[in-house]
Amino acid sequence: MNVIRSEEQTAFVISPEVVKFVNDALIVNTTITSFKNCRFAFNEGAEFIEFDAKGKSRRFTDPPAWFISPNDFARGQWLNNHQLADYGTKEFISTFIAKFPNVKERREHCNLLFDLQLDKAAPASSQPAPVRKAGNRNRITTKPKITDLGSPEIFMQFYERLEKAVQSDRFPTLQILTGHEDLAKVPNSLKGSVRTWFKAITGELPPNNKRVEAGNVALFCAPIREQLKQIDAVGPERYYQTLSQAISQAGEQYIADFTFMFPQ
Known part of the structure; x- marks a missing residue:
């Protein structure tokens, strides 16, 4: 909330908890005065929500002019947000490891900073993958159910x-x-x-x-x-x-x- 109340235009990486908080709040009301003039990008740029000066929300899927891709953000605002912009290499590494003790979270931030493309890397294996028959082995229906974004x-x-x-x-x-x-x-x-x-x-x-x-x-x-x-x-x-x-x-x-x- 301190970030939201700031008069400066600032960009931050948000956690899954914040995404859930915003979406849950929108279920109750589509106008939220606390979020006025805030903009959120979810799913790495596949879904967007804007709040106007009165806190009225608007959802859309086409990337807006204000959207900053994760990699662009990582190479600019990220270092300032985490107060690591002025650190030397050795000090940066030790502080970075201490700042993100969770290995999964550390990998996510490294992926953003250095474009490691971890999601595209397939782990090497000396054993060939077992051949399985295609089809629904668990006999659980895969028919999609109706859904509505409410937007x-x-x-x-x-x-x-x-x-x-x-x-x-x-x-x-x-x-x-x-x-x-x-x-x-x-x-x-x-x-x-x-x-x-x-x-x-x-x-x-x-x-x-x-x-x-x-x-x-x-x-x-x-x-x-x-x-x-x-x-x-x-x-x-x-x-x-x-x-x-x-x-x-x-x-x-x-x-x-x-x-x-x-x-x-």
Whole structure:
């Protein structure tokens, strides 16, 4: 809170506890005066939250101008934040080790500072990995369940991407609908919400590679355009408010089984 109250513009690496604190606070209220003029980047730049001068929040997924990537941050503000900018090499190493006694946390900070790309490094093994049959060995269903981010702003971004795709006769794939080409970097909560919203509007799941390769894009997009006209008639924001309530009431349904009709 001392950082938030500071009049200076300052950037900090935040812990998972802070991320949880901010998200939990937003469940209670989307306007938080204590967070006014604060900006948060989660999931290494896949999700963002801004609070305006009155503390009103806004969620979005497209990187804003103020976003500092972890590596850029590490090479600049990090040393000042941790008061290590003026240390010599030997003193820096001993202080760094003492400052982060937890080895996992120490690796994370080293990865940020020196771009070690630890997430890409595969440990060497003298034994070949055992060959396993593909498939669901535990016989536990992997069908995704409905989910909703509870953010009108992110829904409107999804809606605009969907409308733009079908108006130009392009398959609205998950990459297009989330705005991320690399789906591995997209939070599961966003992918699940996009699938849920798309199923509610169209009655289908977003087209996969097999559907795209099969063609017939005009035939696929034509009925969606008609459905979007109906949503435009009631207003996308009003539509989303009703849809969000329906998702909440539906509970633990699977996306494939979820249906939604806007009340007339």
